[in-house]
Amino acid sequence: MAVLAPPQVQPQQLDFWSTGDLRLATTAGEIVALDPWSWVWFAPQWLEGSDQLMQRLAEDVPWQAELRVMYDRVLEVPRLQAMLDSSSFDPEHPFSAVRRGVEHAVGPLMPQAGFNLYRSGDDSVAWHSDRVAHAHPASTVALVSLGASRRFSMRPVGGGAARHWHLNSGDLLVMGGACQRHWQHCVPKMRHAGQRISIGLRATDSVRPTALRRGGTFGSPSCITVA
Numbered sequence: 001m002a003v004l005a006p007p008q009v010q011p012q013q014l015d016f017w018s019t020g021d022l023r024l025a026t027t028a029g030e031i032v033a034l035d036p037w038s039w040v041w042f043a044p045q046w047l048e049g050s051d052q053l054m055q056r057l058a059e060d061v062p063w064q065a066e067l068r069v070m071y072d073r074v075l076e077v078p079r080l081q082a083m084l085d086s087s088s089f090d091p092e093h094p095f096s097a098v099r100r101g102v103e104h105a106v107g108p109l110m111p112q113a114g115f116n117l118y119r120s121g122d123d124s125v126a127w128h129s130d131r132v133a134h135a136h137p138a139s140t141v142a143l144v145s146l147g148a149s150r151r152f153s154m155r156p157v158g159g160g161a162a163r164h165w166h167l168n169s170g171d172l173l174v175m176g177g178a179c180q181r182h183w184q185h186c187v188p189k190m191r192h193a194g195q196r197i198s199i200g201l202r203a204t205d206s207v208r209p210t211a212l213r214r215g216g217t218f219g220s221p222s223c224i225t226v227a
């Protein structure tokens with residue numbers, strides 16, 4: 001099957017939501033088709049005021065260091081993590097504002113939010129696909145980046161060339177369609193990096209991002225429907 005040419009979304013002023021120091025969705029970014037069923041929407045500088053949000057989350061999230069058994073060894077997971085129900089945040093908390101912004105952009109979200117704190121360049125997340133796809137094959141995963149810049153890579157599950165993005169503070173990256181079945185993603189270690197927090201929000205369905213609904217093009221809708 002022919003692979004779609006990466007569709008382009010013209011940057012546009014969405015400016016739909018702001019509160020306090022936070023301002024969301026200043027650019028629509030670009031949507032790239034990874035294969036006929038999988039797409040990534042990358043919206044750089046989607047969130048202004050990300051430093052304050054990073055500070056609040058660093059203080060307010062109950063971060064956990066976890067251990068994992070790998071073969072016969074017990075290893076520390078190389079980052080701090082938390083999985084929280086979004087309702088545990090006050091509606092006035094900047095996280096709640098960001099969640100409403102993501103929901104506005106991609107559609108209804110699952111209540112759970114995943115948080116990762118990368119303390120330095122030694123912290124990372126290895127190649128994986130999100131487990132949400134086991135129950136929801138067409139799930140959409142939105143990642144909001146805060147703090148230090150890190151590389152984010154995706155590679156086809158069956159092998160093939162990887163794609164890379166540089167995620168800066170305030171960027172939004174959304175993986176949609178069949179990304180969690182056909183592709184894996186990772187944040188590799190790097191030599192020098194400061195602290196970074198990522199917020200992961202998930203939708204059970206393959207959604208059409210606002211950027212597309214507002215006039216972007218992505219071939220026909222069936223291109224983002226899991227076959």
Ligand SMILES: O=C(O)CCC(=O)C(=O)O
Nearest residue numbers: 114116125143187198200
């Ligand atoms: O930190 C990121 O941007 C990626 C996080 C991730 O892949 C995950 O939590 O499953």
